[in-house]
Amino acid sequence: MTNSTRSTSTDAASQDTRPAEGPLHLESEFEDRPVPQSHRRSTLSVSAVWFGFPMVLTCAIFGGTIVYGLGFWKGVLAIVVGNAVLFGYVGALSYLAGKTGKNFALSAAETFGRYGSKIVTGFLATVVIGWFAFQTGLTGATLNVSLGWNETLIVLIAGLLYIGVTFIGIRALTVIGMIAAPLFVILGLVAVILVTRDNGWSGVTSYEGGASSATVLSIGAAVTIVVASFIDSGTMTADFTRWSKGGKEAVIATFSAFPIANMIAMLTGAVIVAAGGALNPATDGGDFLPILVDHGAVLAVLAVIFVFVNLGSVCAHCLYNGAVGWSQLVGSKMRVLTLVLGAAGLAIALAGVWSHFPTWLNLLGIFVPSIGAVVIVDQLLTRRATSRELTTFRTQPFAAWIIGAACAYAVHHWAPQLSEAVVGMVCAAAAYFLIDMVSHRRATRAEAAVA
Numbered sequence: 001m002t003n004s005t006r007s008t009s010t011d012a013a014s015q016d017t018r019p020a021e022g023p024l025h026l027e028s029e030f031e032d033r034p035v036p037q038s039h040r041r042s043t044l045s046v047s048a049v050w051f052g053f054p055m056v057l058t059c060a061i062f063g064g065t066i067v068y069g070l071g072f073w074k075g076v077l078a079i080v081v082g083n084a085v086l087f088g089y090v091g092a093l094s095y096l097a098g099k100t101g102k103n104f105a106l107s108a109a110e111t112f113g114r115y116g117s118k119i120v121t122g123f124l125a126t127v128v129i130g131w132f133a134f135q136t137g138l139t140g141a142t143l144n145v146s147l148g149w150n151e152t153l154i155v156l157i158a159g160l161l162y163i164g165v166t167f168i169g170i171r172a173l174t175v176i177g178m179i180a181a182p183l184f185v186i187l188g189l190v191a192v193i194l195v196t197r198d199n200g201w202s203g204v205t206s207y208e209g210g211a212s213s214a215t216v217l218s219i220g221a222a223v224t225i226v227v228a229s230f231i232d233s234g235t236m237t238a239d240f241t242r243w244s245k246g247g248k249e250a251v252i253a254t255f256s257a258f259p260i261a262n263m264i265a266m267l268t269g270a271v272i273v274a275a276g277g278a279l280n281p282a283t284d285g286g287d288f289l290p291i292l293v294d295h296g297a298v299l300a301v302l303a304v305i306f307v308f309v310n311l312g313s314v315c316a317h318c319l320y321n322g323a324v325g326w327s328q329l330v331g332s333k334m335r336v337l338t339l340v341l342g343a344a345g346l347a348i349a350l351a352g353v354w355s356h357f358p359t360w361l362n363l364l365g366i367f368v369p370s371i372g373a374v375v376i377v378d379q380l381l382t383r384r385a386t387s388r389e390l391t392t393f394r395t396q397p398f399a400a401w402i403i404g405a406a407c408a409y410a411v412h413h414w415a416p417q418l419s420e421a422v423v424g425m426v427c428a429a430a431a432y433f434l435i436d437m438v439s440h441r442r443a444t445r446a447e448a449a450v451a
Contacts, residue, residue: 098247184264
């Protein structure tokens with residue numbers, strides 16, 4: 001495909017006035033083409049989608065876990081560094097999405113090739129369903145621990161609710177994000193006030209951690225936890241930020257998530273642990289739900305609503321990512337895939353997948369960051385994708401992905417003091433830059449020789 005062909009297809013998409021889908025009159029999700037300018041959303045609307053995504057109980061748990069392993073100030077440093085990495089990574093990918101209106105699958109095709117992108121999209125769209133399963137399982141586990149409710153029944157009810165929200169589409173994600181974020185801020189603040197009222201502020205900033213020397217975290221490992229927590233949906237950010245009116249607006253929407261929303265969530269959990277308010281910080285980190293439940297019926301009811309809305313937000317976002325990605329692979333509608341993938345994720349959640357969460361984070365930190373790094377170099381730094389014909393398969397990005405993942409794997413096993421996620425990004429980016437430069441020079445020489 002030539003530049004003129006690309007331009008024509010984009011212009012055609014911008015004129016698309018596709019009608020609503022189905023008898024429910026739900027808006028089109030534009031799974032197979034760029035979002036037309038006429039259907040782009042305001043910066044506030046897109047920011048609400050991203051802002052409500054990372055401000056979740058899971059991130060509070062992570063924040064508490066990090067501080068428990070490192071102490072307060074070292075933990076805060078790791079949280080800040082991890083969020084800075086996420087902003088740079090997700091912000092760059094969001095900028096590309098805002099400019100083109102393309103979802104991740106369409107964008108990846110320009111770097112990996114039409115068929116090559118199916119491998120990458122299939123991998124990420126499947127991985128993100130794992131997140132849906134984990135968060136759905138966490139809903140049941142959290143309410144079981146806090147209130148003694150039947151875990152299996154809660155997981156089933158929650159999963160069906162989350163599938164229903166995702167089925168509605170991007171509009172529902174905006175609404176649930178607008179509800180979930182303020183609710184987190186209010187109840188998180190209440191929990192912090194309660195725990196510091198009971199235990200005082202004096203020991204928070206001087207907290208040196210509670211982990212034994214055998215389990216203490218390194219700064220690098222803590223940064224990886226922060227990055228890995230959103231590296232999959234962060235890589236697929238185009239599925240959300242393609243609705244922005246432009247690249248700058250997409251970056252602003254990303255900033256609302258990283259560092260703002262994610263920092264609020266993680267620092268809330270950090271304070272809960274440092275103040276001595278966590279029941280079991282080694283395993284449950286900064287989970288503040290038990291604090292709310294123990295302080296009266298009103299807060300207990302609000303806590304239950306909070307769990308469903310808060311974890312429902314992240315579940316709906318993840319399922320949306322997976323459904324949009326797989327819709328490109330199988331040529332079906334996003335909403336059909338929402339039902340299929342949601343059922344699969346729910347089955348995994350019911351099987352008790354939550355207990356394997358640490359292994360899941362390791363997988364994400366090793367294999368995912370390299371993908372986005374390659375796309376950023378190809379489409380934003382060298383910008384060769386804009387002048388290159390769309391091909392079937394490109395080996396260069398896959399070689400760089402493998403190199404980046406191999407470096408991350410090596411760090412995980414032999415240099416745990418470093419961040420495997422960051423090392424994977426840097427190595428993949430450098431590898432692709434060098435491989436692409438050599439390939440470009442060879443192609444230029446070959447063309448000159450023929451001429």
